[in-house]
Amino acid sequence: MFDGMRSVAPLLVGVIPFGLIFGVTAAGSAVGGGLGYATSLIIFGGAAQLAAVQLFTEGAAAAVIIATALVINARHLMYSAALAPHFREFPRVWRLGLPYILTDQVFAVTIIKYETERDPVYRRWFYVGGGMALWIIWQITTATGVVLGASIPESWSLDFAIPLMFLALLVPALRNRPSILAAVVGGVMALVAHDVAYNLGLMIGAVAGISAGVLGERVGRRG
Amino acid sequence: MGDWVIVVVIGVGTYLLRLSFVGVLGTRPMPQWAEQPLRYVAPAVLAALVVPAVVLSDGRADITPLGNPRFVAALVAAVIAWRLKGVAGVIIAGMGALWILQAIG
Numbered sequence: 001m002f003d004g005m006r007s008v009a010p011l012l013v014g015v016i017p018f019g020l021i022f023g024v025t026a027a028g029s030a031v032g033g034g035l036g037y038a039t040s041l042i043i044f045g046g047a048a049q050l051a052a053v054q055l056f057t058e059g060a061a062a063a064v065i066i067a068t069a070l071v072i073n074a075r076h077l078m079y080s081a082a083l084a085p086h087f088r089e090f091p092r093v094w095r096l097g098l099p100y101i102l103t104d105q106v107f108a109v110t111i112i113k114y115e116t117e118r119d120p121v122y123r124r125w126f127y128v129g130g131g132m133a134l135w136i137i138w139q140i141t142t143a144t145g146v147v148l149g150a151s152i153p154e155s156w157s158l159d160f161a162i163p164l165m166f167l168a169l170l171v172p173a174l175r176n177r178p179s180i181l182a183a184v185v186g187g188v189m190a191l192v193a194h195d196v197a198y199n200l201g202l203m204i205g206a207v208a209g210i211s212a213g214v215l216g217e218r219v220g221r222r223g
Numbered sequence: 224m225g226d227w228v229i230v231v232v233i234g235v236g237t238y239l240l241r242l243s244f245v246g247v248l249g250t251r252p253m254p255q256w257a258e259q260p261l262r263y264v265a266p267a268v269l270a271a272l273v274v275p276a277v278v279l280s281d282g283r284a285d286i287t288p289l290g291n292p293r294f295v296a297a298l299v300a301a302v303i304a305w306r307l308k309g310v311a312g313v314i315i316a317g318m319g320a321l322w323i324l325q326a327i328g
Contacts, residue, residue, distance in 0.1 A: 013310055013311040017314055038227075066232050077240050183269070191284065206271050210264060
């Protein structure tokens with residue numbers, strides 16, 4: 001378990017400011033601190049939480065908020081598929097509980113660890129250590145952000161740290177030409193569609209970018 | 224629909240996405256039509272979050288240094304992200320650039 005915690009520790013450098021800023025942002029928005037913090041417990045996924053708070057503030061329709069958040073979290077399908085062969089040897093209760101604490105960071109460290117570690121007991125405690133470390137830090141930082149809320153002056157422009165964090169995650173995700181294409185099309189379409197009806201801008205950008213990536217990959221393979 | 228209901232629906236949906244293969248679909252391989260688009264969720268979604276946030280200023284596209292210092296600060300942060308690994312450096316560089324530009328402007 002401690003090995004898992006140690007493995008995610010360097011990744012917390014990004015999680016701590018994100019959690020604080022998310023809490024501050026939620027508390028200062030129309031969503032309010034109570035519901036804002038509840039998303040940390042109920043959803044437990046920073047990007048989707050943030051998009052949901054943004055869309056709530058803009059007064060988007062329920063269907064749009066739900067669809068946008070779930071598209072953002074669709075990447076967990078991929079993680080679940082990659083972990084399934086390893087989790088198969090765990091008791092059923094573990095298989096039902098472990099997915100709740102799945103995150104990008106824990107997936108990244110776990111899938112690498114499982115290449116060399118075979119013991120199923122070690123394996124599940126490693127995942128629990130990483131997953132719980134992140135979960136606890138996320139609960140503490142988002143709650144702290146909610147409490148600090150209004151006491152942070154607007155002139156600090158602390159909200160700018162959120163796009164910066166996404167930028168820090170985006171750049172290493174640009175691994176090949178199709179993924180660069182996905183990002184360019186996704187970003188430009190979201191910009192063009194930012195004031196489109198029903199607050200569908202983020203959805204349109206995401207779907208257009210994903211489609212561009214897939215098409216780019218097919219064309220690249222043929223050429 | 225109440226705000227709380229929406230959050231719970233997203234929470235349950237997210238849990239089911241995480242549970243999908245681990246708990247229900249088992250170890251059958253993911254079909255290619257599903258696997259291929261999922262590879263591009265991260266770059267597409269992240270760019271869709273970042274670009275409007277740094278290009279728009281008061282609801283309008285503006286990339287002039289004086290009109291929208293956030294865009295220039297984001298460019299500085301992007302260079303740092305490209306050259307170095309780690310989130311902390313990117314945030315420090317971007318926030319630092321923004322504060323300097325705001326102090327000058």
